[in-house]
Amino acid sequence: MTNPDLKTLPEMVLVDDEPVFNEPWEAQAFAMVIDLHQKGAFTWTEWANALSTQIHGSETRDYYQHWLHALESLVAEKQLTSTEALLNKKAQWHEAASKTPHGEPIEL
Amino acid sequence: MLMHSHDDDDHSHMTDIEARVRALESLLSEKGYIDSAAVDNIVQTYEKKIGPQNGAQVVAKAWTDEAYNAWLREDATAAIHSLGYTSRQGEHMVAVFNSTDTHHLIVCTLCSCYPWSVLGLPPTWYKSPPYRSRAVIEPRAVLAEFGLEIPTSKKIEVHDSTAEIRYLVIPERPKNTDSLGESELAQLVTRNSMIGTAVIDPVEPAS
Incomplete structure (x- = not known):
């Protein structure tokens, strides 16, 4: 199982190369993205772009709230499920x- | 005897974000795009900053520092926060101390009702419907399935966590550990011993 390069993600907060979670749902949302990527649902570049779109959008949110929005929009775009x-x-x-x-x- | 700390008119709570994450999880796993066990594994692999090692520090300090032990009994929230283990949800922490006559066990209906600032994310079995319902009804049988036989002379107290109150079990300090320091003691403390589904293995006397 290959692990994606987290450093390619915009504004990702890493300590000792590991992501920092503040609440359980953040880790859960993070892990779903890694699993979907490893199962081939989208490429890592597609994910980085989806996340970047949220972060550079007009909404001010915490990092993992952007992450969750990006995940919701990417799974809809890939038609894994709908909004x-x-x-x-x-x-x-x-x-x-x-x-x-x-x-x-x-x-x- | 079973004492069940339970608030009868308290229904379960779920924040909007938790519901969105659950919605994604259930839809994507129903369709086979993700699987829950793999997601749990990934979480465990990446999550190093919060985890049972935090709770183990609390336990080891409670064993070695009388003043800290008293503080933990009095105000666990503040005593735990003093070690730097804080949560943004601001829930209240209660430490329950195992003793020669009482064994404590924690359970909850929601995966979010877990003392995650000290234990990290809950294991899969903690979130499973059988554990959540049976731990309250027949704790002795559940513990036996974990390989833990509690003598009938010992009382079991089951603590039902809520969105506001999370429990941490302080296991009994094993014998023959007088010569160990706080950090060595912390390494003996397992996650399950702080949930109450295990006790700490006895330490062989130094020869």
């Missing part, structure tokens, strides 16, 4: 969480 399907699925997760008493597993 509409993502919104629907997100609503389902919110609904499932709100209906789930604490102590029981959240399932869709």
